[in-house]
Amino acid sequence: MDSVYQALVDIVGQEHVSNRQEELFIYSYDLGTTEPHRPDYAVIPRTTEEIQEIVKLANKEKVPVVPLGGGLSLAGLAVPFRGGIALDLKRMDSILEVNEKARYAVVECGVSQGQLTSYLERNFPHLTHSEPGAPPTATIAGNVAIHGQGDLAQPYGFNSDMVNGLEIVLPTGEVCKFGSCSIGSGWYTQHPLPDVGLFLGWSGTTGIITKVSIRLFPSKKIRGVGQFVVEDEELVPEIMYKLTHTQMTEDVIAFSQAIPPFASGLQHFTINIVADSEKELEFKHEIVWDDTLGEYIRSGAGGFLGFRSGLQRPQVSKTSDWRKGGGFEYVGAIMPVETYPECYRRGRDISERHDIPYTVLGRCIGAAHAMMFSWTYAFNRADPETIRQAREALHETDDLALELHGTIWKPGLYGQKLVMERLDPNTLNLMKKIKQMLDPNGIMNPGNWEVS
């Protein structure tokens, strides 16, 4: 009898652990192009205490632990490269608190984006959170664990900048809290205590987030999206700059794609505008479309495609099925906005060389402080050759992002290596020390962010 298995059963109960081929098969894959690796166990805990016990056991037995949320990060970030325990956190799915007046929500780590959206819509319609474009099964915790960004990125930045507090199970099993909650003062702020930013963006290699307090923002009665289109990609950075100057937009995205044909070779903007009244809406329309973008319309360089009330949140994504193939993966990189034209042209070029219809998109973060630029490559899951092509294109794109002075977001192993090669050696060394200190046995999501 496998003693680790038995110990896991003792912790979470028979039904919530498996070492059977079916579970091991499913948890060996993510949805992108990464080669699968089988875990030895799949475990679905329900409480922080269970997670603590699991982590302690893993340390004792030197078994890797790979946290998994929605499993939608696509770059292989939750593939158990060294086997061990695939720790599916989705049963930890309680929304613990919504503080209406201080505008935050405390959720367990398995709470999905869609769950929070729906909960707020039903119970606090005047509050909202920054929802990523991922399928709504993505978790809040998984998203901050990789520095995600959502549809409030333009006014408020990265989702991980919206964290008010965390509860973490450390790789050695202790539970820690960060932010005001750590002194028992409620979950309303991450600052001003000494900063221990050791868990956001680490892709689960420094600990397991069990609770997150995430900021909520005003949700206005009318929320809608307007579209604008230009032909010349060189105009995109200045338009983003001007739009952010208005401080009247929410999500600002520019995209271009080969299919359907209408979008090919053009740069479309989707611009979210919200208002509490028709009066406020018209005022914003005037500032955005007439005063700010009017010059492009009059010169014939830009066109207004109309405004639709009603945001579909979360959006249904059909990208994976464009080639009737069931798969896609993208490189996302945090890029200076001014690189948009080059990102577009070079990305298009990579796609065309790999025989993949191109799809690129830039989402504005903050007041055009940066953009998340994504290059998406669809593949056919049934055709290994197309998977190989997509993987190649992804790697070339990782190189490209760095060449253009960008920073790869949620890089897979290949991208992590490129980033670490360029990292300031002292920083790299510090990362190594932190990692060694927090995770002496190297059990947390091994393979990722490993400094040699």
Added chain:
Amino acid sequence: MTLTDYKYGDVIHRCFRCGYCKFPINWMDVNNCPAYARFRMETYSCGGRLWLTRAWLEGEIEWSDHLADILYSCTACKNCEVKCPLSFNIDILNMMIAAKGEMVERGEVPSPVKEFLENIQRQGNPYGTSRAKRGEWMEGTGIEAYQGQEFLYYVGCVGSYDTRGQETARILGKVLQKAGVSFGVLGNDENCDGNEVKNLGEETLFEMLAEENVAQFQGLGVQKIVTLSPHSYNTMKNDYPGFNGEFEVSHYTQLLQGLIRDGGLDVSGGYNATVTYHDPCFLGRWNEEYNAPRAVLKSTPGVQLVEMARNKDGALCCGGGGGNFYIDLLGGSADSPARRRVREACETGANVLAVACPNCLTMLEDAVKAEGLEDKLAVKDIAEIVGEACGIK
């Protein structure tokens, strides 16, 4: 069978495993696939099942009891088909049923499934009770045998054999009598409708049942059928035409809706309760009939209808479909869909949970007991509610 021979070999890889199929109509939780709700391992989600099926057919994993359990834990509730945003969604259930079919072919199905199918083969019902007892439910009701009346009242296996099912079958019969509907039943000559058999992947047996039933109905000159169970309604309406069985099929709630509307049934006796209605999958998502049962309830004086958060095409299945009211792969836990569902019903403040399907009736009533909610919530078939409203005891 290999992937190349599999009928859906060119579609099954298209599932991205994005998980939209786990949701009810909004995104309130990820528990609307009853099998996933019960187990919460990705393998039990719709996407997991599709990926495993493909892996099995590709030879990446071996057949196992566990694999068979995973496939057979699908209740064919159709939530996934309705929620998956991709265009292949119309084939999701077909893909799973075809995989079950392959298991049947190889004789590699979970033992309760085997039992279920054998019982039907031998006795025409999943319980294995003798065919000769099929008509016992109607004793003393004065319900006539079918002999050219306007309607054939098709009762189905659960209505014929299950104690609670029998009660509803009788009450519905009495309601129809009271309304002066001309109808008859088949009694001991009734056979299984085959709906579950089809969903369990036993296509040959299903064809046999459908052919026999069609021949029998035609022989008797049946033109209109009213069914107690949405499962029978579904297969007779949608599958039997493929066997040259063109009948005018209605579910009893549809018939009652018309009768009440046209004054043919007096429900002025009323029924005083706060009622929440659970949509059965084979009436709701499978046939998009969300209105008739609600209309019947609304037109019953005294009924105050409240909706559960998940309703209509977002309803959570009771867990009894795909043969699971008998093979019961989803039972035994507070996470069982039926128990989740009755807790949800309780949250509405209703004191009656109305159903329109004998399978749901037994599943949910057992769940009420398991949850210890007997004092708070009664599970009633709409036939019973209407029965009471028109003075039938």
Added chain:
Amino acid sequence: MYELKFNEDECLSCTTQDCLTRCQYMDIDRDTAKAEILKIAHGEDSFVLHDCVTCYACEEYCPVNNHPFYLIVEKQEELDVPPLPRPLIRRGIQTGIPFRGEPDIEEINGQALDMGVFSDLMYLIQGRLFEGLPVISQDPRKMFHYFCQLMYLHYGRTSVIKERLPGIIQTIAKHNVTEVICFHDECYGTYTSYCPAVGIDVPFKAVHLFEFLYNRLNELKDDINPINLKVAYQRPCSSRLSSDKHHFVRGIFELIGAENVEREYVDENALCCGGTIQGQRREGSRKRAADVQKRNIEDMKNAGAEVCVFNCPACYTTLGSMVAKNGIRPVFMSDLCRLAIGEKPAGWR
């Protein structure tokens, strides 16, 4: 190449200059009108080319059917006075490119309904009105093979129409349809007005949807229950090309017992839905469109309309939710007819 049949002499001898004097979007007197239309005919620049909102109306106003609108649009292209910004034109032109394989050609040998580029609106052609009627262009993936292209009038790109349309006509003809009932009014205008105006052959007879509906309703007359609703009709730009069929609107309303409310912007005075105006290049287009929409809807409201009846799906997309917000139910004509024969309209909201 195809050439527009335009006769300058007609304009010279015209006593009304209705084409421009009746324009609802430019204020032009008779003398100016004459001078400008002649300038345009001569290939000279004119403010009309810049200010035209491309509403098609002058095509109807012209008493002698001399095609002033087609002329304006051709000259916009010739003189490079595009009504829309460049990216919108490119986007529009690319929109019409089929990209999902060739259509399956099924021979019909008779009458058929052509969905044109609205295959995803098949739900609107259900029920007894359409029973037994073969339909072409049912597959949204293939619908651009049936796209009549006339939309490019709004884009000042008749060259695209002339280049693509013959191929589209061929595709339809391959179905061996003798009578093509056009789901979209604009297709009807294309085959009965635009094609003859520029000399493109149309090897089938086009039938206007409303004429078809009118005839079907007559056949089903016994099943009609008057709907007793007050309706306003949103007349689309393309119906200016088939003004001889416009009377079927009233005809249908009478048959189904709809009360056609008295209002200002009706028939020849109908207002554009604003869909194309809002994106135009001219200063203030967005507000202009909003103003037109507001006047239009206010007018419907003042006249007491309960329902706004649509002909064109594009108008519906632009105005549908706006009228709904104002308490008027938007509905397609075919759906309204279904209501009258006791069926449930598919698109009620």
